[in-house]
Amino acid sequence: MNLTLHVWRQPDAGSAGRLERYEARGVSPDMSFLEMLDVVNEGLIEKGEAPIAFDHDCREGICGSCGVMINGVAHGPMAGTATCQLHMRSFRDGDEIVVEPWRARAFPVLRDLVVDRSPLDRIIEAGGFISIATGNAPDAHAILVPKQDADSAMDAAQCIGCGACVAACPNASAMLFTAAKVSHLGVLPQGQPERDRRALGMIAQMDLEGFGGCTNYGECTEACPKGISLETIARMNRDFRVASLRARPESAAAAGAP
């Protein structure tokens, strides 16, 4: 296959960027999208031009490093698929493909297709955990978890933190990402003691990072390579409201306790 690419090139966060045109020749349908970019990059380097920078690592759809807008769609045309697992058989000979980085105020472009997703880590820091220090755990069988709860926790826990939900959302909201973690921990018995704090803390951080609000477009779940469901957002909204109603200022001593 021969393809024409229009790729976002931007030398660094402070510079302006623009779309550049590249011809990708002799592309095999068995290549992944990133392997196609590899081949383009090899050609660029040989010509003495800077290769296209893009994030990637495991290339098996689980690390969440990769992700670009392909013709305006996060992770491209195949549903439930991260960019690294998208294969060129999804395209046709002669196609023109526009490749851009995630677009969101909270994700500044670092170079070309690479963006800064550290706000997602800070949302987790704000409560996406169960406070249990190493060695404190009771026997694993001391906590019974109904299978359906374990399964629904797992459904939400599959989030790979790629940021496609943010990129796909017209509001650049991180609700699906945040809700996936709130749901994962919130349906498990282990997660109950901190359920209120978690919802309040993570949502506050999400707002602080400059992500937009959720207005139920549902673009996020469509773009999600792991099929995280909108139900998680409903669950988080409920947790947030309940927590807001129940919220009492913590005593100074309690707030400072480890």
Next chain:
Amino acid sequence: MSIELKSNVPAGPLAEKWDRHKFDLKLVNPANKRKHTILVVGSGLAGGSAAATLGELGYNVHCFCYQDSPRRAHSIAAQGGINAAKNYPNDGDSVWRLFYDTVKGGDFRAREANVYRLAQVSVNIIDQCVAQGVPFAREYGGLLANRSFGGAQVSRTFYARGQTGQQLLLGAYSALERQVAAGTVQMHTRTEMLDLIVVDGQARGIVTRDMVSGAVETWFGDAVVLGTGGYGNVFYLSTNAKGCNVSATYRAYKRGAAFANPCFTQIHPTCIPVAGEHQSKLTLMSESLRNDGRVWVPKQKGDTRAPGDIPDAERDYYLERKYPSFGNLAPRDISSRSAKEVCDEGRGVGPGGRGVYLDFADAIARLGEDTIRERYGNLFEMYQRITDEDPYKVPMRIYPAVHYTMGGLWVDYNLMGTIPGLFVIGEANFSDHGANRLGASALMQGLADGYFVLPYTIGNYIATHKLAKVDASHPESRAVVAQVNERMRRLLAVNGTRTVDSFHRELGKLLWEHCGMARNAEGLRTALARIPELRAEFWKDVKVLGTGEELNQSLEKAGRVADFMEFAELMCRDALVREESCGGHFRTEYQTSDGEAKRDDERFAHVAAWEYTGDDSPPVRHVEPLTYENVQLATRSYK
């Protein structure tokens, strides 16, 4: 300075060693812990769990990873599960049995006391992970589900669908982020370690490069912990993430840390076969699939019929035939080699004849498609996405690929390398898997080291060493930084004609050919002659564009490949000297008449640890004898 390999295994009966040792270890006063800085490189299961736990204990921790978030370390890709001697299924498991299986699975090339400790703490890992909210698979009664996994005759593997590594890593990551929020851990993402700073014989700091700005920085502490994973990417094509590299451990080796058993690499039997020259990595299909899938090839050479058209009588279920008691669950090294054999005989399937079938038709007929979907749904999807074939209807095609490296920096019982203050955990060390790792044991080891072993032993080191303050003005630090900068300058200055990847691919092919699934002296000598030539070509002809002061992915790769170019030689050298076949190291000269590995316990029941002596002089091979007081060295038999 010559290296002394003192294992520091405590005295006493095997089952009591760790408990006694924990009591003998000196403690650091809780009020003083925050005054001690620990540098943890890597944020996978080992590094992430260690950084979190050390932070919880109150140390001042800096954790570094090359990815943009610690959640992306390659532990995340582990699929199948994690072993633990819980014996919940009541099927005869015990700490002793897990210990024995691991020693035997490693073909008696691991240190007994370390492995026993691993089996002991395995039970704590499951408790810890459940408490963190890891959504392990459950039975309807609410209890944890277990399954049997690659080479084990008991069901001791805990799992979270086909994403166990992901869930365990996210557990460690959440613990880590909790400590980041608490201020005990400072996380440095997109930061790559480029060298180790050794002062007065002790590991005191590291040199890093900020992968966004290019800034070269130094960090200092009381101890350095490397949880930087394995070196499988030396083969270019492997199941590792693209960024996985040997640089941190290899740089440490060049600063005086002994590198143990570099030739012990594991070839995983169930990966998706190579599709073409553009292939950038190989994708593993969890070997849990072998619980229900049957491996076969046509009996007839060059049989090109579609798999469904080949009647049962004309199929060779070669693992079931050769290993009736383990069948499709034979250990990884044996399964991989058997696949290579049938393909070498011309009975391989798929393009290029480098593949065997993994067939679920019988399991689907027996259990129904829904059960199979529940167990392996995501793996089947992944397979279909990559190959465009539906494994519910057509058997999967699989072929072995480089997956894990048992070798690594040599460590003692305290997980400390030959440089005092340098601790090495997880896949980066050599200690627990001998010459072959059993399935679902990597996650176990990574978390055992990080959660339950290192936090104790590192405290002893800190409590018993009074360290002078060191900072960037120290001559040793300046010297190392100058060397790091000079090396980058040289890489950028070559401005030759070939890309970094083209060199890496060539190196990988050479190693796969001569130091892969089967090795022999002639091939290894060929590789040893060719590697220095290739390395010289690399430094003369590589083309790295741009500068060091920007986000420059070619420069990152070039630095890693330059290390692989040197490391490859060490690997072949180690493989050449080890004149026996054991585990993942199969020397064709040393096999029985029916093609099984022939170990040589007289000459090689030891760890080989290599000492760097300079770029122009050969490394020195040191030996740590392995003594087995509790198990009898037996010939591995899975028949």
